[in-house]
Amino acid sequence: MNHKHWISVVLNETLSDNEVMKLIENSFSLT
Known part of the structure; x- marks a missing residue:
């Protein structure tokens, strides 16, 4: 899994x- 676009909330x-x-x-749309 690519963590480049992960955010924390x-x-x-x-x-x-x-x-x-x-x-x-x-x-989900980024994947």
């Missing part, structure tokens, strides 16, 4: 559920 309620889902969807 702290799930401490500063991001909405929708924002987290968008990040996940974007990560």
Whole structure:
């Protein structure tokens, strides 16, 4: 697995559920 495009997200309620889902969807589109 290529770690070049990995990001870390702290799930401490500063991001909405929708924002987290968008990040996940974007990560899948990169693969």
